[in-house]
Amino acid sequence: MRQSKSTEITVGMFVAAGxxxxxxxxxxVSNFTDFTDEAGYQVVAEFENIGGLKVRSPVTMAGVxxxxxxxxxxxxxxxxxxxxxxLYGSFxxxxxDTAASIYTAGLxxxxxxxxxAGAEDEFLKDGDVIELTQPALVLEQIIGQFLFSKAEGE
Amino acid sequence: xxxxxIRDLHFYRGNRAIFDGVNxxxxxxxITAIMGPSGTGKTTLxxxxxxxxxxxxxxIEVDGQNVHTLSHSELYALRKRxxxxxxxxxxxxxxxxxxxxxxxxxxxxxLPETMVRDLVLMKLQSVGLxxxxxxxxxxxxxxxxxxxxxxxxxxxxxxxxxxxxxxxxQDPISMGTLVNLIHRMNDAxxxxxxxxxHDVAExxxxxxxxxxxxxxxxxEKGSPEQLxxxxxxWVQQFMQGLPDGPVPFHYPGxxxxxxxxNGEVSA
Amino acid sequence: xxxxxxxxxxxxxxxxxxxxxxxxxxxxILRGVPELFLRFSLVIQxxxxxxxxxxxxxxxxxxxxxxVLGLQGYNTLVDFGAEESLGVLVALSLVRExxxxxxxxxxxGRAGSALTAEIGLMKSTEQLSGMEMMAVDPVRRVLAPRxxxxxxxxxxxxxxxxxxxxxxxxxxxxxxxxVDDGAFWSQMQAKTDWYEDVLNGVIKSIxxxxxxxxxxLFEGYDATPTSEGxxxxxxxxxxxxxxxxxxxxxxxxALMFGDV
Numbered sequence: 001m002r003q004s005k006s007t008e009i010t011v012g013m014f015v016a017a018g019x020x021x022x023x024x025x026x027x028x029v030s031n032f033t034d035f036t037d038e039a040g041y042q043v044v045a046e047f048e049n050i051g052g053l054k055v056r057s058p059v060t061m062a063g064v065x066x067x068x069x070x071x072x073x074x075x076x077x078x079x080x081x082x083x084x085x086x087l088y089g090s091f092x093x094x095x096x097d098t099a100a101s102i103y104t105a106g107l108x109x110x111x112x113x114x115x116x117a118g119a120e121d122e123f124l125k126d127g128d129v130i131e132l133t134q135p136a137l138v139l140e141q142i143i144g145q146f147l148f149s150k151a152e153g154e
Numbered sequence: 155x156x157x158x159x160i161r162d163l164h165f166y167r168g169n170r171a172i173f174d175g176v177n178x179x180x181x182x183x184x185i186t187a188i189m190g191p192s193g194t195g196k197t198t199l200x201x202x203x204x205x206x207x208x209x210x211x212x213x214i215e216v217d218g219q220n221v222h223t224l225s226h227s228e229l230y231a232l233r234k235r236x237x238x239x240x241x242x243x244x245x246x247x248x249x250x251x252x253x254x255x256x257x258x259x260x261x262x263x264x265l266p267e268t269m270v271r272d273l274v275l276m277k278l279q280s281v282g283l284x285x286x287x288x289x290x291x292x293x294x295x296x297x298x299x300x301x302x303x304x305x306x307x308x309x310x311x312x313x314x315x316x317x318x319x320x321x322x323x324q325d326p327i328s329m330g331t332l333v334n335l336i337h338r339m340n341d342a343x344x345x346x347x348x349x350x351x352h353d354v355a356e357x358x359x360x361x362x363x364x365x366x367x368x369x370x371x372x373x374e375k376g377s378p379e380q381l382x383x384x385x386x387x388w389v390q391q392f393m394q395g396l397p398d399g400p401v402p403f404h405y406p407g408x409x410x411x412x413x414x415x416n417g418e419v420s421a
Numbered sequence: 422x423x424x425x426x427x428x429x430x431x432x433x434x435x436x437x438x439x440x441x442x443x444x445x446x447x448x449x450i451l452r453g454v455p456e457l458f459l460r461f462s463l464v465i466q467x468x469x470x471x472x473x474x475x476x477x478x479x480x481x482x483x484x485x486x487x488x489v490l491g492l493q494g495y496n497t498l499v500d501f502g503a504e505e506s507l508g509v510l511v512a513l514s515l516v517r518e519x520x521x522x523x524x525x526x527x528x529x530g531r532a533g534s535a536l537t538a539e540i541g542l543m544k545s546t547e548q549l550s551g552m553e554m555m556a557v558d559p560v561r562r563v564l565a566p567r568x569x570x571x572x573x574x575x576x577x578x579x580x581x582x583x584x585x586x587x588x589x590x591x592x593x594x595x596x597x598x599x600v601d602d603g604a605f606w607s608q609m610q611a612k613t614d615w616y617e618d619v620l621n622g623v624i625k626s627i628x629x630x631x632x633x634x635x636x637x638l639f640e641g642y643d644a645t646p647t648s649e650g651x652x653x654x655x656x657x658x659x660x661x662x663x664x665x666x667x668x669x670x671x672x673x674x675a676l677m678f679g680d681v
Contacts, residue, residue: 029587029609
């Protein structure tokens with residue numbers, strides 16, 4: 001009944017291999033590393049339409065990732081999308097009049113929020129609101145508008 | 155007071171009555187044999203005594219405790235004091251002889267390994283297999299396997315031991331060895347033994363008391379001498395192994411001549 | 422007519438009876454699990470025969486499943502010019518579905534059938550009865566360690582399967598078909614969610630490990646103690662496990678990924 005050393009060693013190797021595999025899935029395959037995001041501060045932006053934006057979508061500035069979408073709600077007053085952004089602590093010099101827009105990465109890619117810096121001397125703090133926002137482009141709307149203007153022109 | 159007291163035992167398999175009102179007393183320090191033709195449920199009786207099966211009616215008391223009203227842990231505590239030798243030996247096939255005999259000690263006690271070794275070697279010595287301790291069960295002959303199983307059954311020094319067909323399928327030498335061992339174990343260790351068997355000669359040689367079972371009832375009981383002198387034809391047929399008698403040679407059915415002439419030909 | 426209904430009823434009753442016995446056995450096994458932590462060497466022994474012996478088949482199958490996914494996925498994606506998403510396709514298929522499901526099916530075939538045969542043979546050679554009479558509860562001594570070992574092994578095996586499979590997909594995608602390796606990994610990382618995908622896959626494999634080991638142990642413990650009975654029980658283990666895995670997979674997928 002007592003097991004040999006080699007049994008224990010192989011079982012140990014098996015368990016280790018399983019854990020390593022899980023670790024690889026976490027670090028290499030999935031976005032687990034994103035959860036180790038540095039602590040940051042939260043600001044709020046209201047959008048007319050967020051299209052396909054999701055919680056945890058990236059927030060970028062000049063293409064550099066500066067944060068992630070933390071939460072998405074519907075505002076009960078304005079019926080706009082109420083998006084909470086989690087910005088990394090190291091980017092603490094973003095002007096208060098910064099504009100937020102929703103872009104699509106590539107033609108069919110995922111959607112993300114792009115920030116364009118303003119000119120104010122004051123910087124965004126935890127709990128601040130980004131006033132200038134531009135909604136997501138919804139393809140059907142654009143095509144609709146295009147056809148409408150075409151028809152009007154004739 | 156007897157060690158095992160069976161009263162009004164009824165047990166059914168489907169609609170067939172295996173036991174139909176059986177009373178048996180097994181006395182301390184004695185070798186009691188339960189005998190009967192194949193299929194009379196002798197092995198079933200041992201399972202009932204060991205608490206592995208439940209009777210449909212009646213009680214079985216072992217050492218004053220009703221086996222079938224005990225809780226799980228009380229039953230297991232009682233079983234530690236009972237040994238059982240299965241027909242096949244029931245050795246654990248993935249460990250060797252030594253570990254098999256050590257198994258109950260390691261399971262039930264926290265004795266240090268050196269003491270386990272001494273105990274196991276002692277028990278193996280008493281069945282003459284001390285030097286076979288490194289063999290695997292598959293390398294043992296049937297008789298040796300039973301001896302190992304016997305050593306294992308007595309490792310915890312039980313108060314009683316039950317033998318299920320210990321002589322079946324043994325060559326004369328190992329049969330003799332087993333008869334001798336059972337007898338010696340009983341006397342040397344002050345055990346109470348129950349032997350279930352249909353080997354008349356060997357059993358009669360060592361048993362103090364014999365119960366003859368047939369058709370779910372106790373047909374006859376008494377010492378081997380009493381049974382040999384029994385006036386019952388059935389008992390005589392069984393004890394002497396006569397081919398025909400009250401138990402017919404032919405499976406019951408229609409008359410042979412009638413069957414040949416008029417029997418249906420199956421398509 | 423009456424006979425047909427009657428045999429149907431008998432069949433139904435026996436099914437329920439087996440289900441009941443199965444659940445009682447599970448309860449007895451679970452009660453035996455806590456004390457195993459005091460005697461963990463019993464579990465290690467079983468981890469060896471249940472887990473380690475299944476590693477090779479899992480490694481090889483995982484690698485090939487991943488490679489096939491790479492090949493098939495590439496052929497489909499390249500029509501849309503989206504071959505850079507190959508990593509996403511391979512990783513999501515493996516982590517969400519194929520890893521847990523295929524490794525559970527292999528586990529049932531490799532370890533489950535072996536468990537049933539082992540327990541069934543122990544029963545038919547009176548080893549289980551013998552233990553009972555030695556006052557050792559076979560459910561706690563024999564079944565519970567095997568159950569825990571199966572339960573622990575399955576998620577590890579599924580993780581190995583998925584990881585090796587992703588590697589296989591990468592080998593084919595990058596090495597053979599020339600997909601850019603940076604895009605392969607970065608797209609995969611961007612689209613594969615730790616909670617949503619990886620952890621849900623792990624939960625699936627835990628559930629499968631639980632069920633497959635349970636079925637295997639029950640079939641062995643409940644087998645008719647003859648060589649024919651043990652053979653039939655072994656077949657039943659594989660068939661019932663396959664049904665259980667695929668059925669449960671649908672339910673779990675609906676709960677996890679479907680917005681039901």
